[in-house]
Amino acid sequence: MLSSNSSLQSLLTSLSDMNARQTKISQETSSGVRLTALSDDASAAGQAVTMADTLRRDDAFVATANTVGSRMQAADTALSSVVAQMTSAISTAVGALTDGTTATARATAAQQLGSIRDSLVSLANSSYSGSYLFSGSGTVAPFTEDASGNVTYAGDAQTTSVTLTSGSKLQSSLAGASVFLASGASVFTALNDAIAALQPNASANAATVTGALRSALDNVTSQRAVLNTAQARLSSESTYVSTQKTNLTADQTTLLSADTATLATELSAVTTQRSALLSTIGIVQKGSLFDYL
Secondary structure (H helix, E strand, O other), rough: OOHHHHHEEEEHHHHHHHHHHHHHHHHHHHHOOOOHHHHHHHHHHHHHHHHHHHHHHHHHHHHHHHHHHHHHHHHHHHHHHHHHHHHHHHHHHHOOOOOOOOOHHHHHHHHHHHHHHHHHHHHOOOOOOEEEEEOOOOOOOOOOOOOOOOEEOOOOOOOOOOOOOOEEEOOOOHHHHHHHHHHOOOHHHHHHHHHHOOOOOOOOOOOHHHHHHOOOOOOHHHHHHHHHHHHHHHHHHHHHHHHHHHHHHHHHHHHHHHHHHHOOOOOOOOHHHHHHHHHHHHHHHHHHHHOOO
């Protein structure tokens, strides 16, 4: 008999299940999220956790790439100015060391080269966010110029690097000595030699002096190219990861989002079934279906 306690208990259990399902459907519809607990869909929940971990790593990398990239750009901007100053120094030296140049013109050119040297010391001591760009691991101004125009380096040869998503390291800085004081291509030695060559009664070879300046410029350009290559690679990696983030976020949204159309259909069915079940329970509670008929 449907009126038996066991039948009634079974119907009430079914009603409880329907109520729970109806509440769950309403919550999913309201929040737009279909996963609120691991039990909702263990496989999808696992995928969601993996996606979230990947997104956190991507966020961290992009943030680091932006910070490091900005620092590299600051270094490149400084080196661009160094190239311009060295190009000007070569032009000045070539013009002043030409036969027939007056002593006054040479003295003026020497002063100009001295000013360029001072500007280059300032550029070599460029900083970004409170740290020097060309000091290696040093924390003090890496280049010092004495009263005679001699320049010394207080930094070291260490460079910084950034870890790419592959795990490989990418050099992200240049040591000041390799840029400005390279053996046979020292910016400051070449400039001081050019200044000395323009002093009265100096007998330096013009080709040698200007050649040294050009070698120093070539070295700066070469070092800058190393930095530019690293910048391009870091930018490319950051763009790739950012695109991956966008796609993964979309996939995560799709995975977690509720299907409102399907939920509406299911809610309608559950509501209808629940109404029918309530009617049946009412009948059973009266005694028996046959008595009711």
